[in-house]
Amino acid sequence: MCFEQLHESAQRGELLLVDGGMCHWHLRRDGQLTIREIIATRQGAGSQMLAELLAVPNVRIILAKCPADLPANEWYGGKGFELAGIERAKSGREINVWILELESSSMPEPLRQLTLC
Numbered sequence: 189m190c191f192e193q194l195h196e197s198a199q200r201g202e203l204l205l206v207d208g209g210m211c212h213w214h215l216r217r218d219g220q221l222t223i224r225e226i227i228a229t230r231q232g233a234g235s236q237m238l239a240e241l242l243a244v245p246n247v248r249i250i251l252a253k254c255p256a257d258l259p260a261n262e263w264y265g266g267k268g269f270e271l272a273g274i275e276r277a278k279s280g281r282e283i284n285v286w287i288l289e290l291e292s293s294s295m296p297e298p299l300r301q302l303t304l305c
Contacts, residue, residue: 197224204240209233213241219248219291226252234263248291256282 197203197212204211208230215221221241228234241250254260256274261284265271269286277283 204237206233206236206240209237211237211241215244215247219246221247221250223250223252235267238267242290248289250288250290252286253283254286256284261286
């Protein structure tokens, strides 16, 4: 996480700070909101941040990546995210790719096929 990137994201309104949590995210023009980093140090902080992300205008899908060996994967599954795939980091570590579709009936086909980036 680079402080310059965080500062720029804060200027764009794409840095969320709550008591016990931080979320750095980006909303693409096609409606995909990508969680770049998320940290929760208090029970309920993750749910609070997710609720705020769900209220961002024009979001059609939320994408998050999480190392496969972390307990946070259970949280994503419990919040309605679907496991869309598994990537491998340069280190060889498996990374789960999670998606949460918000408007599946009106989602364009390219988003359904999900270009992961």
